[in-house]
Amino acid sequence: MRVTQFDTRDPYSYATGLGNHETEALKGALPIGHNSPQKAPYGLYAEKISGTAFTAPRAENKQAWVYRVLPSCAHSAFEPLDDDVNPGTTDAAQPNLLPEFHLVPNQTRWDPFDLVPGVDWVRGLRLLAGAGDPATKTGVAYYVYTASQSMGADTAFYSADGDFLIVPQTGALDIETEMGRLFVRPMEICVIPRGIRYRVSLHEGVPVRGYILELFQGHFSLPELGPIGSNCLANERDFQVPVASYRVQQTKDAAADDDRRCLLQAKFGGRLFQATQKHTPFDVAAWHGTYYPFKYDLGRFNTIGTISYDHPDPSIYTVLTATTNAHPGTAVADLVIFPPRWLVGEDTFRPPSYHRNVMSEFMGLIAGDYIAKGGGKGGFQPAGASLHNVMSSHGPDAGAFEKATNETLVPDKVGQGSMAFMFESCYMMGVTDWGLKACQKVQEHYSEESWDGLKIYFDPCGRPRGE
Numbered sequence: 001m002r003v004t005q006f007d008t009r010d011p012y013s014y015a016t017g018l019g020n021h022e023t024e025a026l027k028g029a030l031p032i033g034h035n036s037p038q039k040a041p042y043g044l045y046a047e048k049i050s051g052t053a054f055t056a057p058r059a060e061n062k063q064a065w066v067y068r069v070l071p072s073c074a075h076s077a078f079e080p081l082d083d084d085v086n087p088g089t090t091d092a093a094q095p096n097l098l099p100e101f102h103l104v105p106n107q108t109r110w111d112p113f114d115l116v117p118g119v120d121w122v123r124g125l126r127l128l129a130g131a132g133d134p135a136t137k138t139g140v141a142y143y144v145y146t147a148s149q150s151m152g153a154d155t156a157f158y159s160a161d162g163d164f165l166i167v168p169q170t171g172a173l174d175i176e177t178e179m180g181r182l183f184v185r186p187m188e189i190c191v192i193p194r195g196i197r198y199r200v201s202l203h204e205g206v207p208v209r210g211y212i213l214e215l216f217q218g219h220f221s222l223p224e225l226g227p228i229g230s231n232c233l234a235n236e237r238d239f240q241v242p243v244a245s246y247r248v249q250q251t252k253d254a255a256a257d258d259d260r261r262c263l264l265q266a267k268f269g270g271r272l273f274q275a276t277q278k279h280t281p282f283d284v285a286a287w288h289g290t291y292y293p294f295k296y297d298l299g300r301f302n303t304i305g306t307i308s309y310d311h312p313d314p315s316i317y318t319v320l321t322a323t324t325n326a327h328p329g330t331a332v333a334d335l336v337i338f339p340p341r342w343l344v345g346e347d348t349f350r351p352p353s354y355h356r357n358v359m360s361e362f363m364g365l366i367a368g369d370y371i372a373k374g375g376g377k378g379g380f381q382p383a384g385a386s387l388h389n390v391m392s393s394h395g396p397d398a399g400a401f402e403k404a405t406n407e408t409l410v411p412d413k414v415g416q417g418s419m420a421f422m423f424e425s426c427y428m429m430g431v432t433d434w435g436l437k438a439c440q441k442v443q444e445h446y447s448e449e450s451w452d453g454l455k456i457y458f459d460p461c462g463r464p465r466g467e
């Protein structure tokens with residue numbers, strides 16, 4: 001699978017790669033050799049968006065210059081977002097965004113999360129787990145998202161708290177951002193950086209569901225390849241970046257068009273706020289820089305594995321990483337995937353071994369079955385999830401162990417039609433009230449059902465099993 005064969009065609013064009021980009025939807029809208037000319041072309045305003053401190057090292061520095069109809073500061077005061085703006089929501093359908101976490105050592109697994117009716121992208125966010133605090137720019141948050149309706153045509157959203165790494169499981173996301181449009185389907189992932197304004201529509205009204213990792217600190221980048229060399233894993237050329245696209249202004253004097261004031265919704269410190277503005281936020285005619293949204297087709301991942309024996313660490317499946325500067329190789333968060341791949345290890349227990357790690361592991365399943373777990377009702381299912389926290393022991397369930405230790409070892413293509421992923425983090429993950437109780441998806445007997453069936457085969461006389 002070099003490229004995913006999607007059911008739904010992507011209607012947009014993209015630039016490729018993760019370096020500096022420049023793009024204009026109107027010829028000549030991008031000043032040449034200048035960021036802030038006295039008068040920007042076409043009467044546009046120049047505006048800078050910084051994603052790192054001004055003085056961050058050049059290799060890490062992320063910023064963009066956008067050229068837009070009105071600066072983004074031209075909006076009313078923010079007010080807390082209340083239910084009046086979204087009639088029809090109920091208490092059970094409230095967003096859950098405050099980072100208030102319970103630390104529990106148990107292995108935890110969730111049945112597939114429900115599609116919530118009557119909510120858009122913003123109202124459908126549910127905080128499941130996380131660590132840290134957006135106010136101090138430390139840690140991460142994991143969400144389940146669902147939406148059964150598009151955001152309003154003149155509504156935009158941004159998170160001041162962190163970058164959103166979006167992993168769709170059901171339905172295509174049609175995302176209009178300040179910097180252009182993205183079409184993101186299951187088997188693709190998308191990153192929308194902190195502060196970038198966007199609007200999510202459902203393609204042909206099909207409800208959507210998936211997972212989000214919000215990164216409170218730093219940004220994602222490609223992992224180092226070390227001895228692998230200059231290619232493989234996720235190749236930089238396969239990342240797709242939107243090209244500038246702006247809406248046509250309805251009237252020259254937008255203030256006279258008050259009935260069409262746009263809504264600007266913000267997530268700030270885990271709370272939602274709303275302001276209005278007289279002009280659409282999607283008014284950027286040109287931009288350049290290194291701070292922008294992007295997407296990636298997981299089908300393009302070039303998977304590495306053993307061709308001799310033993311089971312390598314899953315770090316070989318890392319798509320994106322956000323590193324801690326304090327400890328090289330230790331990630332705030334990694335996105336790891338388990339794509340279709342050949343297993344050929346000789347005299348090898350081929351599923352993941354039993355383990356407990358210093359890192360926490362949150363897993364989700366986009367489609368299909370996962371090699372180390374049984375699927376079906378009560379198992380690890382698409383749209384479900386699991387959390388194996390810091391030093392929480394886990395591994396193949398009893399059935400997967402029996403199969404893996406008794407099967408004849410021949411080259412085997414596993415994971416066909418399947419895609420599991422993992423958010424791996426150096427932080428101890430807490431789970432929210434919603435994740436532990438309100439969602440009603442926790443599998444109460446996950447541990448017993450998985451590992452109570454493991455038999456004791458130990459024989460101090462060293463006789464082979466089964467004799």
Ligand SMILES: [Fe+2]
Nearest residue numbers: 355361388394
């Ligand atoms: Fe694990």
